[in-house]
Amino acid sequence: MNLSKKQTERLVKGCINNDRTAQEALYKLFYAEMLRVCNSYVPDKELAKEAFNNGFLKVFQSVNNFDIEKGELGGWIRKIMIYTSIDLCRKELKFNTVSFDIHEHDDYFISPSALEKLYFEDILQSIRTLPLATQTVFNLSVLDGFTHKEIGEQLSISEGTSRWHLAEAKKKLRELLEPGSIQSKERSEIKR
The missing domain is CATH 1.10.1740.10 (RNA polymerase sigma factor, region 2, helix turn helix motif)
Incomplete structure (x- = not known):
């Protein structure tokens, strides 16, 4: 506004x-x-x-x-x-402290072609399937642009734990949203 x-x-x-x-x-x-x-x-x-x-x-x-x-x-x-x-x-929120190797999860992304076919409600529904802690980190990082340091301070977790939750969110969302995935096919069947 x-x-x-x-x-x-x-x-x-x-x-x-x-x-x-x-x-x-x-x-x-x-x-x-x-x-x-x-x-x-x-x-x-x-x-x-x-x-x-x-x-x-x-x-x-x-x-x-x-x-x-x-x-x-x-x-x-x-x-x-x-x-x-x-x-x-x-x-x-239940945060588990984990060690995280950032290079191990570099390939977690959602292709633009998958996002082009989804509506906001579909994306929000997919995000809501994530565990609450992972969902919160994803929202803070991706939707609101917070750094891992800021997320860690706000949620009282380490930067590594924040990175792990973000990578986990991206991985699970990719599985849900990629065309051809089992979950994507199941959603298509339900909508018909």
């Missing part, structure tokens, strides 16, 4: 002053995009809504910390939503 600097200042000042109109406008403006962010991290729709609402509560409580000179409002809200979603499912 690209707002002008003036629009952003007006919304932020209104929210700082507890102006319900400004709060409602901010909420409605970012509703769909931020709910989608929460849905990508939290597998249960009701929990995703809870993460979304908790995230917006945090936004309203800390809006006075937002600095218009340092970043874009949508990006700031997105980070809050990501961290809130992760916090909500942190109890369920």
